[in-house]
Amino acid sequence: MEKKIRKICCIGAGYVGGPSMAVIADRCPYLDINVIDKNIERIAKWNSTNLEELPIYEPGLKEVIKRVRNRNLFFSNDLEKNIAEADMIFISVNTPTKSRGIGAGQASDLKWIESCARLIGEHSIGSSIIVEKSTIPVKTAQTIKSILDSYSFKKTLDNEKIKSFSILSNPEFLAEGTAISDLENPDRVLIGGEDEMAINTLKEIYLNWIKGSKIITTDLWSSELSKLIANAFLAQRISSINSITPLCELTGANINDVAIAIGMDSRIGKYFLNSGPGFGGSCFKKDILNLVYICNHYGLIEVADYWEKVIDINNWQQKRLTRIIVEKLFGTISEKKLAILGFAFKANTNDIRESPAIRICKDLLEEGCYLNIFDPKVNELQIKEELGVNDKDRLPETNRGSWVFTSSITQAVNGADAIVVLTDWSEFNNLNFENFSKIMRSPSWVFDTRNVVNVKAAKLYGFKVWKLGDGSTN
Ligand code: NAD
Ligand code: UGA
Numbered sequence: 001m002e003k004k005i006r007k008i009c010c011i012g013a014g015y016v017g018g019p020s021m022a023v024i025a026d027r028c029p030y031l032d033i034n035v036i037d038k039n040i041e042r043i044a045k046w047n048s049t050n051l052e053e054l055p056i057y058e059p060g061l062k063e064v065i066k067r068v069r070n071r072n073l074f075f076s077n078d079l080e081k082n083i084a085e086a087d088m089i090f091i092s093v094n095t096p097t098k099s100r101g102i103g104a105g106q107a108s109d110l111k112w113i114e115s116c117a118r119l120i121g122e123h124s125i126g127s128s129i130i131v132e133k134s135t136i137p138v139k140t141a142q143t144i145k146s147i148l149d150s151y152s153f154k155k156t157l158d159n160e161k162i163k164s165f166s167i168l169s170n171p172e173f174l175a176e177g178t179a180i181s182d183l184e185n186p187d188r189v190l191i192g193g194e195d196e197m198a199i200n201t202l203k204e205i206y207l208n209w210i211k212g213s214k215i216i217t218t219d220l221w222s223s224e225l226s227k228l229i230a231n232a233f234l235a236q237r238i239s240s241i242n243s244i245t246p247l248c249e250l251t252g253a254n255i256n257d258v259a260i261a262i263g264m265d266s267r268i269g270k271y272f273l274n275s276g277p278g279f280g281g282s283c284f285k286k287d288i289l290n291l292v293y294i295c296n297h298y299g300l301i302e303v304a305d306y307w308e309k310v311i312d313i314n315n316w317q318q319k320r321l322t323r324i325i326v327e328k329l330f331g332t333i334s335e336k337k338l339a340i341l342g343f344a345f346k347a348n349t350n351d352i353r354e355s356p357a358i359r360i361c362k363d364l365l366e367e368g369c370y371l372n373i374f375d376p377k378v379n380e381l382q383i384k385e386e387l388g389v390n391d392k393d394r395l396p397e398t399n400r401g402s403w404v405f406t407s408s409i410t411q412a413v414n415g416a417d418a419i420v421v422l423t424d425w426s427e428f429n430n431l432n433f434e435n436f437s438k439i440m441r442s443p444s445w446v447f448d449t450r451n452v453v454n455v456k457a458a459k460l461y462g463f464k465v466w467k468l469g470d471g472s473t474n
Contacts, residue, residue, distance in 0.1 A: 006030075344423050
């Protein structure tokens with residue numbers, strides 16, 4: 001048995017809420033879906049008639065939005081009305097790492113989750129299915145339930161209609177840059193819960209486009225925990241391959257060949273073995289930190305230490321890259337110009353949260369160099385929020401370097417001593433080294449941290465090349 005659902009509301013119009021609801025709306029035209037957010041500017045961008053102004057960039061997103069927006073998908077700041085009318089409410093708000101207080105630097109800050117539970121308790125009418133889509137620590141469903149139960153109890157005392165809630169965990173596994181295809185064709189959909197009718201109701205929605213064999217159901221706690229563990233395992237693979245890159249550089253081996261050789265073992269598998277400047281994005285670090293916090297909480301110190309190492313290696317890789325750049329450029333980059341190609345944490349997104357480019361650029365600036373930064377989708381304001389003072393407002397008496405935002409690769413490269421590739425945008429596969437050799441200072445260097453540069457072409461035009469994990473370029 002399942003419940004008839006007509007209206008869905010999703011709290012949080014971010015990287016998950018926006019695309020995931022757009023795909024549900026696309027595949028289920030019979031549903032009315034309202035994505036709500038307290039951020040007025042964000043909602044205005046989702047409603048912009050110019051689809052280039054959507055608040056997030058994802059390949060394929062514009063096309064889906066064009067089909068469904070104002071048909072059966074709506075974006076609004078009216079939290080109360082949309083919560084009151086909904087039969088099913090998704091919670092898709094941010095769950096960042098706590099910055100102060102108990103658990104600071106590790107535990108997830110659940111204040112946004114709690115405020116959602118209170119909003120729902122206050123405004124929801126009748127029975128509702130509450131779906132946790134945000135990534136949260138195991139046992140969060142219990143917190144949400146306690147808050148909702150207290151509101152129901154209060155309403156009973158006030159002789160109001162009693163509300164009933166079922167809580168489901170339905171973690172999202174999409175990756176940015178491939179969000180739409182991940183949502184349209186996921187490896188699996190995971191639903192955790194106790195109430196069979198609620199589980200079947202959510203399952204029925206996904207069955208509109210996903211095979212039943214891909215929809216797995218479990219208890220709440222296994223579902224919540226699986227999400228953290230999936231991210232921890234993915235991040236662990238990146239730290240594992242990155243930890244081997246210096247060994248390749250020192251021994252003359254090549255990390256890509258090693259990755260191919262080990263990946264052909266079907267037990268290891270070929271995916272997620274690309275070495276790079278370290279993983280970024282809003283989730284891997286925060287979710288592992290959260291796992292570490294939970295392990296410590298339960299006294300599992302060795303387990304916590306084990307997972308913390310995944311983050312240590314990630315930080316070490318980022319620091320290591322700056323050291324190499326300085327060493328290669330005759331031990332100093334003070335007043336040298338570097339072209340930074342790519343600022344997003346990965347290709348095909350405008351997201352810079354936890355991007356390795358942030359740490360690396362900050363370290364380079366500490367060395368007193370000038371950075372010309374180019375990224376096809378990231379804007380100047382985003383970079384300014386992370387790097388702060390740029391060329392225009394730099395105090396000349398400080399020894400710290402400065403940066404400028406450039407709107408083309410050629411502009412970034414003009415007059416530079418080195419090109420540093422930090423994001424795997426396909427635009428960087430065919431750099432015009434012939435032209436660059438004429439406009440850069442020599443000796444001109446290319447530092448490729450993403451294995452995207454055509455080394456042969458660069459060398460042909462006299463470039464010195466350093467490629468991550470490639471012993472032949474060291
Ligand atoms: P986000 O920061 O892009 O969006 C969250 C939105 O929630 C913001 O716009 C914020 O204004 C809104 N919000 C917060 N509290 C609110 C409230 N009380 N009422 C109304 N609006 C509120 O975050 P995101 O990247 O979409 O991530 C959301 C969750 O999904 C996180 O838990 C994250 O770990 C998880 N997740 C993210 C990804 C990803 O690729 N970004 C993938 C899988 C899971
Ligand atoms: C990741 C997971 O892949 C998603 O399944 C999960 O839903 C999501 O986190 C989340 O919970 O937020 P995302 O961070 O968007 O998705 O992107 P990934 O493709 O996983 O890349 C993360 C980082 O790892 C990027 O900086 C990327 O460049 C890096 N990476 C990835 C590598 O360095 N090597 C690889 O082989 C793969």
